[in-house]
Amino acid sequence: MERAGCKPGGNNVPSVVGGSLDALTQSLRFRLARQANLASNVVNADTPGYRRSDLRFEAKLSEAAVRLQRSDPRHLQAGGGTPARWQTERGPRGTRPDGNGVDLQHELVQFSRNASAFTSQATVMSRVLALRRIPIAGETR
Numbered sequence: 233m234e235r236a237g238c239k240p241g242g243n244n245v246p247s248v249v250g251g252s253l254d255a256l257t258q259s260l261r262f263r264l265a266r267q268a269n270l271a272s273n274v275v276n277a278d279t280p281g282y283r284r285s286d287l288r289f290e291a292k293l294s295e296a297a298v299r300l301q302r303s304d305p306r307h308l309q310a311g312g313g314t315p316a317r318w319q320t321e322r323g324p325r326g327t328r329p330d331g332n333g334v335d336l337q338h339e340l341v342q343f344s345r346n347a348s349a350f351t352s353q354a355t356v357m358s359r360v361l362a363l364r365r366i367p368i369a370g371e372t373r
Contacts, residue, residue, distance in 0.1 A: 256356060259353050
């Protein structure tokens with residue numbers, strides 16, 4: 233008997249776990265790349281003429297959400313597929329006399345928010361991986 237969400241002939245791990253793992257991996261990669269980008273902005277806060285940059289994932293995410301629609305309400309939400317790519321956006325020239333466009337307070341807030349999101353997503357990934365270990369180890373909780 234096949235359970236809903238399990239791959240036929242598979243290891244009885246719900247397929248949603250695999251899709252979630254792929255999505256979480258992409259999300260964590262984005263958070264790491266964005267953290268490096270934000271750190272670059274902070275480091276260059278005093279560089280004359282430097283224009284801040286940021287990575288945007290939301291635009292690609294909303295594009296993907298429009299394309300990924302279920303044809304039947306009993307289907308699981310799509311989680312895998314081709315990974316979304318993020319894009320780098322350059323900020324405007326700064327209004328300071330040296331032309332620097334970095335607002336240090338804004339960058340530090342974004343840095344903190346991104347680190348918090350990374351921590352949350354890493355925790356979710358840890359729990360998803362724990363779910364995958366349950367059938368392998370034969371644990372019952």
